[in-house]
Amino acid sequence: MNAIDAxxxxxxxxxxxxxxxxxxxxxxxxxxxxxxxxQALTQIQEMTLTFIPKILVILLVSIISAPFxxxxxxxxxxxxxxxxxxxx
Numbered sequence: 001m002n003a004i005d006a007x008x009x010x011x012x013x014x015x016x017x018x019x020x021x022x023x024x025x026x027x028x029x030x031x032x033x034x035x036x037x038x039q040a041l042t043q044i045q046e047m048t049l050t051f052i053p054k055i056l057v058i059l060l061v062s063i064i065s066a067p068f069x070x071x072x073x074x075x076x077x078x079x080x081x082x083x084x085x086x087x088x
Contacts, residue, residue, distance in 0.1 A: 009080065016076040023065040024058050031057045 035050050062069075 005083070009083070012076060012079065016072055020069045020072050023061050023068070027057050027061040028054050 031054050032050065035053060039045060039049065
């Protein structure tokens with residue numbers, strides 16, 4: 001294994017983390033913006049108002065996107081194991 005192989009593996013690992021966490025992060029950002037807009041329009045400044053909807057939406061998005069996230073992680077692990085098997 002040389003430096004180029006190691007760099008490719010690190011790049012693939014980082015990209016896998018970004019793609020796998022993307023749906024939950026995007027959903028949390030959208031819900032956060034909607035709630036912030038709602039709080040600004042109604043002047044309700046309740047701190048707990050942001051947590052419960054975000055938790056519920058992240059849970060729902062995680063359940064819905066679980067097959068996609070699983071396939072991304074599975075393909076990365078297949079790539080890693082095939083490189084280990086062939087000796088890079």
